[in-house]
Amino acid sequence: MGWFGWSSSSKSTNEDPPLRQDRQKCWETRDAYFACLDRVGVVKAGDEGKQCAVENAAYNENCARSWIDYFNKRRVIAEQQKGLLAAANTQAQDAKRTS
Amino acid sequence: MSQQTPSGARDRAAVGVFTPKAAILFVAVGTGLFMYFRHEKQKLLEQKQKELESRQYGRAHVGGPFSLMTHKGEPFTDKDLLGKWTLLYFGFTNCPDICPAELDKMTTIVDKIESTYGPIVQPVFLSVDPARDSPCQIAKYLTDFHPRFVGLTGSYEDVKATCKAYRVYFSTPPGTKPGDDYLVDHSIFVYLMDPEGQFVEAFGQVTTVEEVLGRFEKELREWAKEKGRKV
Numbered sequence: 001m002g003w004f005g006w007s008s009s010s011k012s013t014n015e016d017p018p019l020r021q022d023r024q025k026c027w028e029t030r031d032a033y034f035a036c037l038d039r040v041g042v043v044k045a046g047d048e049g050k051q052c053a054v055e056n057a058a059y060n061e062n063c064a065r066s067w068i069d070y071f072n073k074r075r076v077i078a079e080q081q082k083g084l085l086a087a088a089n090t091q092a093q094d095a096k097r098t099s
Numbered sequence: 100m101s102q103q104t105p106s107g108a109r110d111r112a113a114v115g116v117f118t119p120k121a122a123i124l125f126v127a128v129g130t131g132l133f134m135y136f137r138h139e140k141q142k143l144l145e146q147k148q149k150e151l152e153s154r155q156y157g158r159a160h161v162g163g164p165f166s167l168m169t170h171k172g173e174p175f176t177d178k179d180l181l182g183k184w185t186l187l188y189f190g191f192t193n194c195p196d197i198c199p200a201e202l203d204k205m206t207t208i209v210d211k212i213e214s215t216y217g218p219i220v221q222p223v224f225l226s227v228d229p230a231r232d233s234p235c236q237i238a239k240y241l242t243d244f245h246p247r248f249v250g251l252t253g254s255y256e257d258v259k260a261t262c263k264a265y266r267v268y269f270s271t272p273p274g275t276k277p278g279d280d281y282l283v284d285h286s287i288f289v290y291l292m293d294p295e296g297q298f299v300e301a302f303g304q305v306t307t308v309e310e311v312l313g314r315f316e317k318e319l320r321e322w323a324k325e326k327g328r329k330v
Contacts, residue, residue: 015278017192017232017240023199066280067195 170250
């Protein structure tokens, strides 16, 4: 199962660190999964139901659980920040118009 | 007397304008100039000294003695950082994206410095995840980055003490064992240390390769001017 094996409890010693091609593969499957979430209009991973199942499977196969949790959380935070920024911009423009 | 006049005139002609009066004036001006330049030189030296001191005082107390192990299993202490500039990064091999990006950045920086000045900078990766990052694991991990990278790890206590000295925060989830799948929260900085092991600068994640190079070259110029050597 390649580098991903270290996340299973059966292989708990002398595990290999993720290497460049492993990381690359993980990031690619993540990006594909997130692109699918964007298409179906879902921010929080898991809220998409049965959609994006193929992408999600590839993502799960190529990334460690800790990485998946981290990327998913970051996606939600990034979306919240985008929303906050947009709100701040509208507010600033409203303020300009009224002044 | 009248016979001596021509000879007296000849003497005057021979010495030109160098009359006793002129001689006194010459010596006086000479002494004055000498004193003036000595004074100016003294002032310059004092100013230089002040600059030097302010540079020293202006530096944060980052770093200190440590005793760890390299990715080849050899002992490595702060003394081994002397005689070369050091770029030091704290991270862990199971890092999803920030550490590899920072290590790629360091690789580019070290390559660029090396092509101009030779191998005067030592890149160092210090693991904040000693429970999982064995020397062997770090050795494999570092094959993705600059070939001169030195990877460091050690006992949890030794790593913790080193991080404390370098003002680096890290937190490992409690009760972890090798093989567990977890991330380590840690401060993201690339430290530049001079060849005497003194802290120069901490570069954050947003600092570009060009900015680091610019800062390094400025520091290198000042160092070379002061010490007469590059390392």
